[in-house]
Amino acid sequence: MGSEAPFQLPVVDFSQLNKQNPDNLIIWESAKTKALAALEEYGCFEATFDQISPNLQNTVFDELGRLFDLPLDIKQKNTSDREFHGYIGQIPFMPLYESMGIDAPYILEKVQKFTDLMWPDQGNTKFSNSIHTYSKKLWELDGMVKKMVFEGLNLTKYLKEHLEATNYHLKVMKYRAAEASESTMGLDSHADTSILTILHQNGVQGLELRTKDGDWITVNVSPNSFVVMAGESFNALSNGRLHAPFHRVVMNANKTRLSVGLFSMPRIGMIVKPPKEMVDEEHPLLFKPFDYGEFMDYFCMAGVKKDTYGLKTYCGLPV
Numbered sequence: 001m002g003s004e005a006p007f008q009l010p011v012v013d014f015s016q017l018n019k020q021n022p023d024n025l026i027i028w029e030s031a032k033t034k035a036l037a038a039l040e041e042y043g044c045f046e047a048t049f050d051q052i053s054p055n056l057q058n059t060v061f062d063e064l065g066r067l068f069d070l071p072l073d074i075k076q077k078n079t080s081d082r083e084f085h086g087y088i089g090q091i092p093f094m095p096l097y098e099s100m101g102i103d104a105p106y107i108l109e110k111v112q113k114f115t116d117l118m119w120p121d122q123g124n125t126k127f128s129n130s131i132h133t134y135s136k137k138l139w140e141l142d143g144m145v146k147k148m149v150f151e152g153l154n155l156t157k158y159l160k161e162h163l164e165a166t167n168y169h170l171k172v173m174k175y176r177a178a179e180a181s182e183s184t185m186g187l188d189s190h191a192d193t194s195i196l197t198i199l200h201q202n203g204v205q206g207l208e209l210r211t212k213d214g215d216w217i218t219v220n221v222s223p224n225s226f227v228v229m230a231g232e233s234f235n236a237l238s239n240g241r242l243h244a245p246f247h248r249v250v251m252n253a254n255k256t257r258l259s260v261g262l263f264s265m266p267r268i269g270m271i272v273k274p275p276k277e278m279v280d281e282e283h284p285l286l287f288k289p290f291d292y293g294e295f296m297d298y299f300c301m302a303g304v305k306k307d308t309y310g311l312k313t314y315c316g317l318p319v
């Protein structure tokens with residue numbers, strides 16, 4: 001398949017929304033309508049957000065470049081008791097890919113702890129401070145998107161408890177350029193298991209998205225833009241209103257691609273189910289209520305299967 005036609009994801013501008021502006025409500029409503037429609041149709045949109053300045057973006061990617069240049073044994077000190085949250089790399093069937101992760105990155109101490117592991121002797125305040133400031137802004141963007149979705153689905157009264165039942169994880173990724181003899185597949189097709197993922201890249205393209213019709217489209221992300229994507233948990237929480245798209249990374253460029261994802265996930269131990277307003281005769285319940293931690297245990301044991309919805313396999317109900 002693969003459509004060659006240039007495709008532009010809907011673009012939603014968040015730049016004005018957290019500033020004092022007499023037209024705020026009008027801007028908010030129009031951005032909200034656009035964001036929700038895009039998440040329903042594509043599970044995805046492009047966000048512009050001037051709160052993360054080009055200068056901060058450059059600093060973050062410079063620092064990430066330095067991070068991935070550290071020796072492997074240092075990078076492997078990034079461990080986690082949660083699957084996929086620590087160092088990942090050197091995988092034979094995904095040789096271009098490496099990633100590391102920081103939980104709750106909007107808390108400075110969490111970032112500092114990671115930084116101290118990576119630079120045990122001299123530390124790296126530039127890394128901690130820039131990653132922390134940047135993550136906090138991404139987290140604010142996540143909050144605005146959630147508010148739009150909850151308002152748009154008439155679920156505003158559930159927003160606060162929803163946000164309190166959410167965990168955040170920052171994943172930083174590196175895809176090296178493929179050699180002539182290698183496959184250009186950087187990351188195989190998958191849907192995120194998260195609620196929402198916000199992606200950002202260092203200007204090197206590679207993200208591809210599968211539409212509901214099954215066509216693969218290249219997402220050409222504008223410089224300074226972010227990609228906001230719904231994961232399967234949001235699909236379940238909205239009882240199917242939001243689409244969780246399959247996506248992958250293909251490295252056609254011969255430059256290193258660095259990317260960052262802020263993942264929000266249901267807190268472990270909380271039972272995830274859609275608000276009752278989402279379920280009716282026309283919208284029968286799509287997933288059995290689940291615990292994200294138990295689902296992740298299953299997901300890791302069963303193995304990530306390309307082009308397969310993990311959550312749906314785990315607790316999807318027949319429709």
Ligand SMILES: O=C(O)CCC(=O)C(=O)O
Pocket residue numbers: 171173187192199200201207247248249259260261
């Ligand atoms: O690198 C990217 O842009 C995408 C990464 C991704 O899809 C993921 O980590 O789930």
Ligand SMILES: [Fe+2]
Pocket residue numbers: 190191192197247
């Ligand atoms: Fe993903």
